[in-house]
Amino acid sequence: MATAAAGLGGLEALAARFRTCPVTGLKVDAAAETLIKVNAVAAVVFLAIGGLLGLLVALTRWQGVHLLGPDAFYLVLTAHGINVLLLWIIFFEVAVLYFASAVILNSRLAAPQMAWVAFVLMVSGALTVNWAVLQGDSSVMFTSYVPMQASPLFYLGLILFAVGALIACFVFFGTLVVAKEEKTYEGSIPLVTFGALTAAIIAVFTIASGAIILIPTLLWSLGYIRHIDSVLYKLVWWGMGHSSQQINVSAHVAVWYLIGALVLGAKPISEKVSRLAFFFYILFLQIASAHHMLVEPGLSAEWKVFNTSYAMYLAVLGSMIHGMTVPGAIEAAQRKRGFTNGIFEWLRKAPWDNPAFAGMFLSLVLFGFLGGISGVVLGAEQLNIMMHNTLYVPGHFHATVVAGTTLAFMAVTYLVLPLIFRREVMFPTLAKWQPYLFGIGAGGISLFMMGAGTLGVSRRHWDITFSDAALGFDYPGAAFLMLGLNGLFAILATVGGALYVVITVASVLFGERVGPEGPKTPISAAPAAVTAEAVGKYGSAGTLHLPGTYVLITVFFVAFVLYYFVNWKYLSELWPMG
Amino acid sequence: MAVQPPEARLWWNEPVARGELVWVAVAFLWGVVMFVMMIWWHLEGRQNLSTEVYRIDPEVFRSRVEAFVEQHKVGEEGTTGIPIARVPPGGDAYMLGRLWEWWPVLELEKGKTYRLHLSSLDWQHGFSLQPVNMNIQVHPGIEHVLTITPTEAGVFSVVCNEFCGVGHHQMTGRIRVVEPGKGG
Numbered sequence: 195m196a197t198a199a200a201g202l203g204g205l206e207a208l209a210a211r212f213r214t215c216p217v218t219g220l221k222v223d224a225a226a227e228t229l230i231k232v233n234a235v236a237a238v239v240f241l242a243i244g245g246l247l248g249l250l251v252a253l254t255r256w257q258g259v260h261l262l263g264p265d266a267f268y269l270v271l272t273a274h275g276i277n278v279l280l281l282w283i284i285f286f287e288v289a290v291l292y293f294a295s296a297v298i299l300n301s302r303l304a305a306p307q308m309a310w311v312a313f314v315l316m317v318s319g320a321l322t323v324n325w326a327v328l329q330g331d332s333s334v335m336f337t338s339y340v341p342m343q344a345s346p347l348f349y350l351g352l353i354l355f356a357v358g359a360l361i362a363c364f365v366f367f368g369t370l371v372v373a374k375e376e377k378t379y380e381g382s383i384p385l386v387t388f389g390a391l392t393a394a395i396i397a398v399f400t401i402a403s404g405a406i407i408l409i410p411t412l413l414w415s416l417g418y419i420r421h422i423d424s425v426l427y428k429l430v431w432w433g434m435g436h437s438s439q440q441i442n443v444s445a446h447v448a449v450w451y452l453i454g455a456l457v458l459g460a461k462p463i464s465e466k467v468s469r470l471a472f473f474f475y476i477l478f479l480q481i482a483s484a485h486h487m488l489v490e491p492g493l494s495a496e497w498k499v500f501n502t503s504y505a506m507y508l509a510v511l512g513s514m515i516h517g518m519t520v521p522g523a524i525e526a527a528q529r530k531r532g533f534t535n536g537i538f539e540w541l542r543k544a545p546w547d548n549p550a551f552a553g554m555f556l557s558l559v560l561f562g563f564l565g566g567i568s569g570v571v572l573g574a575e576q577l578n579i580m581m582h583n584t585l586y587v588p589g590h591f592h593a594t595v596v597a598g599t600t601l602a603f604m605a606v607t608y609l610v611l612p613l614i615f616r617r618e619v620m621f622p623t624l625a626k627w628q629p630y631l632f633g634i635g636a637g638g639i640s641l642f643m644m645g646a647g648t649l650g651v652s653r654r655h656w657d658i659t660f661s662d663a664a665l666g667f668d669y670p671g672a673a674f675l676m677l678g679l680n681g682l683f684a685i686l687a688t689v690g691g692a693l694y695v696v697i698t699v700a701s702v703l704f705g706e707r708v709g710p711e712g713p714k715t716p717i718s719a720a721p722a723a724v725t726a727e728a729v730g731k732y733g734s735a736g737t738l739h740l741p742g743t744y745v746l747i748t749v750f751f752v753a754f755v756l757y758y759f760v761n762w763k764y765l766s767e768l769w770p771m772g
Numbered sequence: 773m774a775v776q777p778p779e780a781r782l783w784w785n786e787p788v789a790r791g792e793l794v795w796v797a798v799a800f801l802w803g804v805v806m807f808v809m810m811i812w813w814h815l816e817g818r819q820n821l822s823t824e825v826y827r828i829d830p831e832v833f834r835s836r837v838e839a840f841v842e843q844h845k846v847g848e849e850g851t852t853g854i855p856i857a858r859v860p861p862g863g864d865a866y867m868l869g870r871l872w873e874w875w876p877v878l879e880l881e882k883g884k885t886y887r888l889h890l891s892s893l894d895w896q897h898g899f900s901l902q903p904v905n906m907n908i909q910v911h912p913g914i915e916h917v918l919t920i921t922p923t924e925a926g927v928f929s930v931v932c933n934e935f936c937g938v939g940h941h942q943m944t945g946r947i948r949v950v951e952p953g954k955g956g
């Protein structure tokens with residue numbers, strides 16, 4: 195400490211004020227706590243806006259309702275993508291980064307002033323891009339493919355937001371350095387922090403890709419650059435667009451481990467394997483740009499096969515590993531807590547009425563079965579011919595980003611409220627139902643959009659009856675049914691999402707303050723004594739007999755293999771082409 | 773717990789449980805199978821995307837398509853005024869995408885193989901052949917030559933499935949596939 199006290203860092207260390215968390219015993223830096231709060235609040239605001247816009251989209255695509263006109267539809271669809279896929283998720287991720295560094299490592303946050311600069315930049319960028327879209331001349335969709343052009347403010351807003359996010363990543367890296375220097379923890383960083391580090395490293399790559407393509411595009415929209423190559427734009431843009439989804443995966447897997455740890459005292463069954471799985475993400479996820487270019491002219495088949503498979507599916511291997519180690523850690527912890535009967539007592543008697551746990555487990559299952567399998571099928575080079583730009587694509591990524599990431603972030607909010615905001619969760623009965631409503635809604639949206647996509651329905655399309663088109667076409671009746679069901683499940687998801695916003699906002703503003711003895715509703719599903727015992731020994735206390743997890747992953751694997759080959763069968767029935 | 777540093781200082785030396793190792797091995801091998809599947813389909817499968825691609829000025833492509841239509845026009849599609857071009861079996865067929873139509877209507881024979889030239893005159897478009905459900909991205913300035921073989925007769929639609937502005941949902945086209953020798 196004597197050496198660290200020299201210079202600016204030392205002054206900040208003196209200024210940092212800590213409190214001790216009554217539940218976890220962690221030291222919480224006041225500056226970190228405030229920054230976690232403001233970023234989480236901004237996230238929830240943009241979720242509320244973007245989520246409602248999503249409902250309008252679903253109600254328009256439900257042909258029987260067909261709510262919006264074409265101009266409004268394309269505007270709302272653009273705004274929906276930006277507000278939820280970008281703003282909600284990245285604001286929340288910044289909160290996760292600060293939590294996983296300063297709070298979990300017992301450290302002060304490095305350079306809180308820079309974290310505030312980051313926040314202000316992100317908010318200004320968010321407002322600018324939304325303003326540009328609302329003007330009506332930037333309905334270019336989230337992807338803004340050239341040569342279609344948005345107003346300069348659209349690109350400027352995205353750049354401001356990205357710069358802010360980049361600064362936030364460096365505050366996170368700085369905090370890791372500070373914690374190491376000031377020896378706030380022993381040994382290696384915890385797994386959750388490791389996962390957050392993975393997310394932050396991928397974020398730097400992602401934002402660099404964004405800068406490389408968005409800055410020239412801004413200059414092009416201002417008239418300083420004459421031409422931007424449309425294939426090159428996509429290649430680099432998706433270096434941002436797809437990699438940013440890998441930030442989400444890393445962040446929400448870290449959140450799964452976090453919730454398992456806090457609620458059940460779960461430990462990773464093997465630190466080595468879980469960390470290796472995260473490391474695969476860093477090495478291979480970035481090349482996923484190819485997933486969006488499989489039916490693009492001008493790229494070789496070799497390039498497509500290597501890149502779309504993340505170099506022989508090594509990043510998929512990472513996710514399949516987490517798909518076993520997360521439920522495995524939970525099973526081990528539950529068995530340690532005494533739920534040892536049969537194969538599934540640990541799962542049956544899991545704390546399903548705890549919204550943090552329920553949301554986390556639903557997120558795990560929906561992400562794996564719906565999002566994971568569909569993503570790999572969609573990313574197989576030739577299978578993509580049957581799916582590219584159909585509703586199958588949004589079906590897939592609503593399973594990953596909504597049922598996966600968003601639901602995981604909602605779940606962890608039920609821990610953040612008492613631990614960071616120090617407020618009791620209001621409306622506990624509604625909170626119990628919230629993850630189920632949202633999870634089932636999001637799962638339905640994903641499934642029925644994938645169904646419509648399998649029937650050929652185009653994404654980002656206002657009118658599948660083609661009533662104004664010179665040459666008409668009729669999609670099969672089942673496609674209309676799928677879009678109707680999609681609308682119904684979107685309503686369900688909206689109810690779940692609205693409950694989340696209401697519960698969160700009400701708890702933050704009016705919730706009963708958590709006293710020094712900790713929250714009334716216990717965070718942990720087990721009595722404290724047992725929790726302490728459960729974390730006693732490395733490897734979840736030697737209970738590595740995990741029959742339930744083996745059954746679950748076997749079911750998953752069989753579903754995966756069958757669905758994969760069924761799609762090749764469908765492909766073989768298409769018109770031959772080469 | 774996952775929120776605490778690993779208990780064993782040398783956590784990378786801890787043994788891995790057998791069940792976990794088995795799953796890692798199974799997942800890895802499955803990845804290899806899926807990787808090989810794509811390569812194998814290039815060798816044995818009949819649905820692969822052509823990599824025959826040329827840079828082309830959109831104006832040049834437009835004049836080629838117009839010359840093609842002039843040479844092969846056999847009528848107009850209903851009352852729309854859109855020309856129908858009957859492509860000689862085994863010949864070159866052209867279709868352009870622009871705001872907001874696929875042009876012209878093509879007439880092909882079932883079971884014959886054609887070279888289909890696709891490009892866009894303005895923005896990106898999506899060539900989505902329905903109800904077959906084959907989807908190909910189309911860029912301005914790039915001519916993509918696909919070899920296709922219709923396997924069934926009937927009227928097929930081309931829907932644009934890349935967002936291209938406010939008339940996107942009106943952008944359609946048509947391919948008519950007739951029995952051999954029954955062109956119309």
